[in-house]
Amino acid sequence: MIPLIEAVDVSKRFAAGLGREGTLALAGLSLAIHAEKPSVIAVVGESGSGKTTLARLLLGLAEPSGGEIRYRGRDLKRLDRDERRAFRHDVQAVFQDPYGVYNPFYRVDHVLTTPLRCFRLAQTRAHARQLIGEALRSVGLQPEEILGRFPHQLSGGQRQRVMVARALLLKPKLIVADEPVSMVDASLRATILGSLRQLTDEHGISILYITHDLATAYQVSDSILVLYRAHLAEAGAVERVVTAPRHPYTQLLVSAIPRAHATADWLEQEDDPRRNGLSPTAAGCCFAERCPIASPACVAAPPGLYRTEPHRAVACVQYRDHPSLPPGDPEPVLSA
Amino acid sequence: MSEPILRVERLRVGFDHPQGVVQAVDDVSFALAPGERFGLAGESGSGKSTLALAMLRMIKPPGRIAAGEVWLAGRRLADLDEEGIRALRLAGIALVPQGSMNSLNPVLRIGRQITDAFADHGQRLGRDEQQRRVSALLTAVGLSENVSRMYPHELSGGMKQRACIAIAISLRPKVIIADEPTSALDVVVQRQVMATLARVQRDLGAAVILIGHDIGLMAQFVDRLGVMYAGRLVEVAPMGEIITNPRHPYTRALIAALPSLERRGALAGIPGLAPLLRNLPPGCAFHPRCPQATDRCRIEKPMARDVGGAQVACHLA
Numbered sequence: 001m002i003p004l005i006e007a008v009d010v011s012k013r014f015a016a017g018l019g020r021e022g023t024l025a026l027a028g029l030s031l032a033i034h035a036e037k038p039s040v041i042a043v044v045g046e047s048g049s050g051k052t053t054l055a056r057l058l059l060g061l062a063e064p065s066g067g068e069i070r071y072r073g074r075d076l077k078r079l080d081r082d083e084r085r086a087f088r089h090d091v092q093a094v095f096q097d098p099y100g101v102y103n104p105f106y107r108v109d110h111v112l113t114t115p116l117r118c119f120r121l122a123q124t125r126a127h128a129r130q131l132i133g134e135a136l137r138s139v140g141l142q143p144e145e146i147l148g149r150f151p152h153q154l155s156g157g158q159r160q161r162v163m164v165a166r167a168l169l170l171k172p173k174l175i176v177a178d179e180p181v182s183m184v185d186a187s188l189r190a191t192i193l194g195s196l197r198q199l200t201d202e203h204g205i206s207i208l209y210i211t212h213d214l215a216t217a218y219q220v221s222d223s224i225l226v227l228y229r230a231h232l233a234e235a236g237a238v239e240r241v242v243t244a245p246r247h248p249y250t251q252l253l254v255s256a257i258p259r260a261h262a263t264a265d266w267l268e269q270e271d272d273p274r275r276n277g278l279s280p281t282a283a284g285c286c287f288a289e290r291c292p293i294a295s296p297a298c299v300a301a302p303p304g305l306y307r308t309e310p311h312r313a314v315a316c317v318q319y320r321d322h323p324s325l326p327p328g329d330p331e332p333v334l335s336a
Numbered sequence: 337m338s339e340p341i342l343r344v345e346r347l348r349v350g351f352d353h354p355q356g357v358v359q360a361v362d363d364v365s366f367a368l369a370p371g372e373r374f375g376l377a378g379e380s381g382s383g384k385s386t387l388a389l390a391m392l393r394m395i396k397p398p399g400r401i402a403a404g405e406v407w408l409a410g411r412r413l414a415d416l417d418e419e420g421i422r423a424l425r426l427a428g429i430a431l432v433p434q435g436s437m438n439s440l441n442p443v444l445r446i447g448r449q450i451t452d453a454f455a456d457h458g459q460r461l462g463r464d465e466q467q468r469r470v471s472a473l474l475t476a477v478g479l480s481e482n483v484s485r486m487y488p489h490e491l492s493g494g495m496k497q498r499a500c501i502a503i504a505i506s507l508r509p510k511v512i513i514a515d516e517p518t519s520a521l522d523v524v525v526q527r528q529v530m531a532t533l534a535r536v537q538r539d540l541g542a543a544v545i546l547i548g549h550d551i552g553l554m555a556q557f558v559d560r561l562g563v564m565y566a567g568r569l570v571e572v573a574p575m576g577e578i579i580t581n582p583r584h585p586y587t588r589a590l591i592a593a594l595p596s597l598e599r600r601g602a603l604a605g606i607p608g609l610a611p612l613l614r615n616l617p618p619g620c621a622f623h624p625r626c627p628q629a630t631d632r633c634r635i636e637k638p639m640a641r642d643v644g645g646a647q648v649a650c651h652l653a
Contacts, residue, residue, distance in 0.1 A: 191605030
């Protein structure tokens with residue numbers, strides 16, 4: 001089957017101008033999202049890991065410096081008018097900031113009626129009202145409490161759910177959600193993530209959930225990709241990756257999550273970069289300088305990607321005895 | 337408990353609004369022991385940040401302290417004149433602001449922003465002495481001395497937050513209020529910043545009030561936790577007690593909303609929305625969202641009372 005959206009060895013480098021090297025935001029990553037197998041895929045990493053770049057590339061908001069993004073097998077850059085329209089219909093976005101995405105002068109109805117008009121989804125006004133009502137109700141909002149209001153009259157959580165409802169109106173195949181809950185309260189996070197999860201379970205919509213929060217990723221997603229400084233560190237079934245991380249970076253991330261049941265040494269395990277005395281090289285593993293178990297071999301050559309289990313791939317030399325996969329392409333373990 | 341360093345007594349902060357007064361902080365009392373780590377948790381709009389500002393006497397109109405008192409090291413804040421309170425800020429009680437990204441001056445070097453504090457508090461120091469103190473402060477928060485000559489945009493989020501901690505401890509305050517100091521940082525950097533805060537706090541013997549909504553972070557950092565809802569302190573108890581035996585239904589809901597790493601699919605939000613402060617429901621403000629609400633909860637406002645080592649404002653506790 002041809003995937004709905006496919007990233008084929010995509011990389012992105014932001015130019016610095018005048019012969020300077022620029023910043024590598026994403027190094028050769030491959031990922032396929034299949035419409036017939038809806039799931040939630042989490043992309044996790046710290047700021048600067050390249051996760052938002054990946055989202056922008058998949059949404060067609062940025063062009064890759066290398067590799068291709070394909071929509072139903074066609075390079076995104078070469079879509080004709082109708083295909084581009086279909087792409088815009090099938091792939092929707094929910095962004096981080098539920099305050100910045102609204103025009104304060106329009107009622108919130110505007111963000112809901114615009115897509116209906118652009119894609120001619122409603123035949124009559126009554127039909128449009130009905131579609132909007134259904135979409136709002138399926139994210140747990142009451143239409144009468146929302147419609148006719150201005151953005152400032154809604155809470156952050158309500159606004160973010162209206163954005164999810166907007167995405168849902170178009171009955172897309174994929175929603176790219178870039179940090180959808182990082183600006184809302186802990187108590188509301190669960191509700192919004194619950195509505196996202198429902199879209200997959202009940203409406204068959206795949207979700208790419210981009211976050212720095214491993215704990216929520218664990219709760220809502222099926223599989224996970226962990227990125228570190230533009231490179232894939234670990235990928236696979238979320239259950240395995242989060243409960244028994246194998247890459248030293250994933251292990252660091254998991255140990256840094258503050259748990260409700262106090263662990264005596266949470267504050268003491270301060271991670272001190274550059275303690276191991278290895279100086280990073282462009283050729284070696286990008287995590288080497290922070291890695292507690294790094295050896296000189298780590299800075300000499302980039303780590304391969306090894307399939308440690310059927311449902312997991314790790315980019316770390318300590319697993320070199322396992323079968324290797326093409327670098328940056330965890331597809332076999334995600335689709336297995 | 338030894339003589340408290342900070343005491344808040346029946347504090348009320350109101351904001352004048354065309355439709356009446358909005359009680360952002362309603363009858364809040366608590367005391368802080370020297371060197372204690374105290375947490376204030378609650379949803380946005382629950383009054384945590386307003387309470388912090390009131391402790392610094394920094395409420396601006398249309399807000400005002402309507403009733404109650406704040407005592408810091410035996411002095412009543414309301415008795416101080418403008419100059420007195422200015423001298424007390426930073427030297428007696430300091431704030432690590434939320435979103436340090438925006439609280440540093442973008443056109444001044446970090447060193448200059450630290451020495452500002454000395455100048456403003458009438459400490460005339462020689463150049464070398466200033467430099468020595470700035471270096472010591474930066475080292476204390478785990479930054480290199482070179483940071484002194486850098487501008488905020490040259491620092492990462494975690495480094496900026498540490499620079500803010502360096503400013504906050506520059507005059508060795510007795511109380512440090514940290515208002516969501518790590519809300520914009522990822523978990524690894526969050527732990528570094530919290531470890532830094534814990535270290536300087538121990539070295540200084542200062543008490544810390546940590547404000548936030550992440551119960552996990554609270555569990556790892558504070559000794560005692562106060563849970564705020566709609567301007568009121570609904571539960572105050574030792575942190576371990578709160579986790580193992582939360583007594584207020586809202587505290588239980590907050591803990592349940594924390595995504596667990598032990599069980600999948602256990603994510604539970606708190607149903608309903610935080611109430612509008614200018615239009616609070618009668619009785620207990622939490623009753624419309626409370627799974628156990630009774631008729632009494634709908635009519636009678638619960639008062640805080642002692643329940644086995646905890647103070648709880650709930651009829652059912």
